[in-house]
Amino acid sequence: MTSLLSRPSSWVPLLVLLLLASVPFVAEATGQTFYIAFFARIIIYAIAACALNIALGYGGLVSFGHSLFLGLGAYAVGLASFHGVGSGWVHLLLCLGACGLVALVTGAISLRTSGIAFIMITLAFAQMGYFLFVSLKNYGGDDGLSIALGSRFGPVDLSSATSVYVAAFVVLVLSIWWLARLRVAPFGMVIRGAKQNARRVSAAGIPVVRYQLLAYVMSGMLCGVAGLLLANLNAFASPSTLAWSVSGELIVIVVIGGLGSVFGPLMGALVFLGLEEVLKGFTEHWMIIFGPLIVIVALLGKRGIVGLLERFDARPTPEATTPAPVDDTATARHAISAAKGSA
Amino acid sequence: MSSTVVLAQLLNGLQYGVLLFLLAAGLTLVFGIMSFVNLAHGSLYMMGAYFAATAFQYTGSFGWAVAAAMGGSLLLGLALEFVAVSRLYRRDHLDHVLATFGLVLFFNELVRIIWGSQPVFLQVPEFLSGAIDIGGFSYPSYRIAIIVVGLAVAVGSWLLINKTKVGMLIRAGAVNPAMVAALGVNIRLLNAMLFAVGAMLAGLAGAMAGPILSVQSGMGESVLITTLVVIVIGGIGSVTGAFYAALIVGIVDTMGRVFLPFMLRQVTERSFADAAGPALASMLVYLLMAVVLAWRPQGLFPANR
Amino acid sequence: MMTTSVLRTDALTKRFGALLVTDSVSLDIREGELHAIIGPNGAGKTTLINQLSGELEADSGSVWFGGADVSALSIHQRAQRGLLRSYQITSIFEDFSVLENATFAALASRKHAFRFWQPMAADRQARECAEEALAATGLANRLHVPAGDLGYGERRQLELAMSLAAGPKFLLLDEPMAGMSVQESTSVIALLQRLKRQYTILLVEHDMDAVFALADRISVLVYGKILFTGTPEEIRNHPEVRAVYLGEEEAEA
Numbered sequence: 001m002t003s004l005l006s007r008p009s010s011w012v013p014l015l016v017l018l019l020l021a022s023v024p025f026v027a028e029a030t031g032q033t034f035y036i037a038f039f040a041r042i043i044i045y046a047i048a049a050c051a052l053n054i055a056l057g058y059g060g061l062v063s064f065g066h067s068l069f070l071g072l073g074a075y076a077v078g079l080a081s082f083h084g085v086g087s088g089w090v091h092l093l094l095c096l097g098a099c100g101l102v103a104l105v106t107g108a109i110s111l112r113t114s115g116i117a118f119i120m121i122t123l124a125f126a127q128m129g130y131f132l133f134v135s136l137k138n139y140g141g142d143d144g145l146s147i148a149l150g151s152r153f154g155p156v157d158l159s160s161a162t163s164v165y166v167a168a169f170v171v172l173v174l175s176i177w178w179l180a181r182l183r184v185a186p187f188g189m190v191i192r193g194a195k196q197n198a199r200r201v202s203a204a205g206i207p208v209v210r211y212q213l214l215a216y217v218m219s220g221m222l223c224g225v226a227g228l229l230l231a232n233l234n235a236f237a238s239p240s241t242l243a244w245s246v247s248g249e250l251i252v253i254v255v256i257g258g259l260g261s262v263f264g265p266l267m268g269a270l271v272f273l274g275l276e277e278v279l280k281g282f283t284e285h286w287m288i289i290f291g292p293l294i295v296i297v298a299l300l301g302k303r304g305i306v307g308l309l310e311r312f313d314a315r316p317t318p319e320a321t322t323p324a325p326v327d328d329t330a331t332a333r334h335a336i337s338a339a340k341g342s343a
Numbered sequence: 344m345s346s347t348v349v350l351a352q353l354l355n356g357l358q359y360g361v362l363l364f365l366l367a368a369g370l371t372l373v374f375g376i377m378s379f380v381n382l383a384h385g386s387l388y389m390m391g392a393y394f395a396a397t398a399f400q401y402t403g404s405f406g407w408a409v410a411a412a413m414g415g416s417l418l419l420g421l422a423l424e425f426v427a428v429s430r431l432y433r434r435d436h437l438d439h440v441l442a443t444f445g446l447v448l449f450f451n452e453l454v455r456i457i458w459g460s461q462p463v464f465l466q467v468p469e470f471l472s473g474a475i476d477i478g479g480f481s482y483p484s485y486r487i488a489i490i491v492v493g494l495a496v497a498v499g500s501w502l503l504i505n506k507t508k509v510g511m512l513i514r515a516g517a518v519n520p521a522m523v524a525a526l527g528v529n530i531r532l533l534n535a536m537l538f539a540v541g542a543m544l545a546g547l548a549g550a551m552a553g554p555i556l557s558v559q560s561g562m563g564e565s566v567l568i569t570t571l572v573v574i575v576i577g578g579i580g581s582v583t584g585a586f587y588a589a590l591i592v593g594i595v596d597t598m599g600r601v602f603l604p605f606m607l608r609q610v611t612e613r614s615f616a617d618a619a620g621p622a623l624a625s626m627l628v629y630l631l632m633a634v635v636l637a638w639r640p641q642g643l644f645p646a647n648r
Numbered sequence: 649m650m651t652t653s654v655l656r657t658d659a660l661t662k663r664f665g666a667l668l669v670t671d672s673v674s675l676d677i678r679e680g681e682l683h684a685i686i687g688p689n690g691a692g693k694t695t696l697i698n699q700l701s702g703e704l705e706a707d708s709g710s711v712w713f714g715g716a717d718v719s720a721l722s723i724h725q726r727a728q729r730g731l732l733r734s735y736q737i738t739s740i741f742e743d744f745s746v747l748e749n750a751t752f753a754a755l756a757s758r759k760h761a762f763r764f765w766q767p768m769a770a771d772r773q774a775r776e777c778a779e780e781a782l783a784a785t786g787l788a789n790r791l792h793v794p795a796g797d798l799g800y801g802e803r804r805q806l807e808l809a810m811s812l813a814a815g816p817k818f819l820l821l822d823e824p825m826a827g828m829s830v831q832e833s834t835s836v837i838a839l840l841q842r843l844k845r846q847y848t849i850l851l852v853e854h855d856m857d858a859v860f861a862l863a864d865r866i867s868v869l870v871y872g873k874i875l876f877t878g879t880p881e882e883i884r885n886h887p888e889v890r891a892v893y894l895g896e897e898e899a900e901a
Binding site for chain 1: 446447448449564621
């Protein structure tokens with residue numbers, strides 16, 4: 001535990017989490033309740049980024065279509081609520097079921113390709129989802145769908161910003177914890193190995209695509225949970241959640257935070273949405289600065305914020321550099337000369 | 344459903360398909376030869392439309408508008424290639440995605456700053472504002488003109504790729520980019536040329552689409568994604584594939600939107616058909632893409648057999 | 649005494665377009681033997697290995713492993729059965745440590761990896777196999793070095809260690825000594841000497857010293873066809889083989 005706290009790349013994010021935990025209390029006390037919703041949104045995007053990190057950061061699967069799952073999660077709540085169903089368990093079941101199924105089908109098709117094609121196909125499927133919800137006029141269409149009934153999980157009702165905040169915070173902490181374990185668990189090692197050298201993973205005896213598909217499905221389902229929370233926060237489900245730009249923003253968040261790192265999604269969401277808010281304060285045309293800024297920051301290095309913090313970690317003790325001697329060279333030389341000698 | 348409606352929609356589909364081809368032709372080569380994921384291609388289309396609209400405002404001539412669109416997009420394409428894109432070739436696809444994503448956001452905001460958020464008006468030129476009589480019904484001359492121009496570009500690109508030396512390099516590059524570079528071909532120049540010509544065609548498409556669709560910020564993205572679907576269905580790196588896939592997608596999408604709700608109404612009850620019809624129609628081309636991929640992941644007319 | 653055949657191919661044939669790369673190759677590798685394949689560059693050695701490992705599908709003919717027809721099986725399925733290969737161009741996980749590379753290999757061939765909570769490093773059996781294999785290949789005190797930081801020779805050692813850690817029934821070694829210094833090659837030869845009786849090995853190599861020191865039998869592959877199979881002695885004295893391949897070594901011997 002002490003070694004964990006001595007490294008900036010660990011304690012800075014943990015401190016951030018601690019501060020985030022205090023937000024509801026501080027906000028209530030100072031009457032600045034706007035910040036609860038603001039930070040809740042950051043936490044929700046961090047969860048979505050955690051989800052994408054599984055596919056993109058660990059697995060190297062460049063999915064430009066994760067807005068699809070965010071939207072499915074949101075509409076799971078929206079559609080259920082529209083039909084008078086307020087049970088959070090039903091919302092969750094619909095969310096996980098829809099996201100899991102869609103991720104399974106689209107993932108299976110997308111994974112038949114790789115590289116450029118994979119990126120384009122995931123983008124196309126998300127766009128398909130966008131058009132689908134826009135065309136559902138009965139459910140609000142382009143204008144979106146108001147949500148009257150927040151998700152009820154027994155005594156807990158996600159109908160206030162504070163309750164969503166608490167729920168989202170818990171989900172984020174659990175997600176980060178799981179992501180940390182997953183990273184070095186056999187499954188995590190397989191998909192991380194596949195990102196580096198898929199051929200080698202096959203040669204070692206593992207059917208790579210099956211594992212990548214499962215990673216994609218898990219990624220989609222967690223992202224859907226973020227969508228469910230988002231819908232509860234906004235009391236609204238909108239097709240704009242499925243816009244291609246949202247998928248792009250999620251990728252940027254993961255990269256800025258630190259691709260494939262445990263705390264990257266959290267740090268990325270904080271910086272991305274925080275910066276957006278700051279820039280919005282300066283000019284209505286903030287995107288003209290933000291756009292190129294994203295490009296530059298992302299291109300500078302995909303180790304991101306976490307990578308930057310890791311530079312401040314204490315250096316590990318240097319490894320011995322001489323290889324272990326193998327002592328039967330004499331046997332080998334003898335064998336070689338014997339073989340030569342008998343010619 | 345009269346035959347004139349069917350014919351009119353078929354022509355509409357052809358017109359849409361031809362526009363998609365103009366966008367897909369350049370982009371598929373950029374994907375196939377330079378292995379560069381260019382999400383900013385839609386921005387070049389958008390800039391072309393804006394250049395055309397502005398030129399038209401100042402000169403009143405549609406001819407100048409088109410020239411401005413093509414010239415402007417060509418120069419913009421060259422500038423982008425030189426400044427940004429050429430530095431990114433060696434990087435992985437994620438970097439391409441990030442860089443061009445940033446460019447899209449930039450350009451969308453840029454046009455808002457220069458031209459405002461309201462759509463800019465681009466008028467159909469006088470001499471094409473009438474209609475032509477086709478087998479008993481009248482169809483807008485302008486749309487016919489688009490089809491003619493598009494087919495001309497298709498023929499032109501076929502001639503270029505199959506009958507010229509440059510075309511041979513392009514075909515070779517689509518199959519084995521590394522080999523072409525290793526053979527001492529000035530790959531820098533070839534890449535820049537390809538990118539610029541693709542940009543020019545995108546600008547042309549933007550200018551021609553301007554009078555029909557609205558010229559505004561963000562107009563490039565939805566058409567870009569449909570273009571990506573065309574490329575995936577046709578086969579990355581294959582201009583022939585892009586042509587056939589563009590026509591297929593254009594016709595399926597256009598006719599699907601008109602006839603699918605109608606057909607559904609015949610077999611299911613009205614309320615369901617009215618809700619599901621448009622929904623299914625909007626998903627049609629993506630379902631088509633999914634089916635093609637499940638069957639042939641390399642596309643219908645892949646560059647290398 | 650009947651020695652069982654571990655890996656057998658039956659008229660394996662492969663064409664790339666009009667080029668016949670593998671010409672009706674029939675091999676029979678016996679249990680416990682170290683069988684070497686030699687041949688001039690371009691003879692089709694790597695293509696043959698790829699058909700044995702499952703990365704390339706033959707046009708006709710079959711591959712039999714442990715008495716079963718594995719021709720239709722993919723590479724990972726063959727690896728699960730104990731048919732493992734190492735690569736001529738080093739193929740390791742650069743971002744993982746040396747120990748993680750070997751532990752991965754040990755785990756992957758034995759069980760599935762659908763485990764999401766306990767660390768891979770906690771798997772005692774896999775770890776022990778990995779450490780054993782790494783010790784055997786001389787990487788015992790480089791365990792926690794990122795594989796990307798290793799020198800070329802050490803990478804080749806890791807490549808070999810990964811195959812060993814997986815507990816193979818059959819080892820397909822594609823030029824394990826490629827690019828190694830004399831000292832490094834010598835230690836690998838010594839290692840293979842020790843492994844000879846434990847594993848059945850098919851060795852593709854250019855290093856003639858190694859081949860003649862290690863092989864029980866040698867097959868000569870020329871233009872995709874097996875010219876001759878015999879003991880090192882027989883190969884040395886075979887006139888056609890000498891002409892085709894060993895011609896320039898006459899002066900040395």
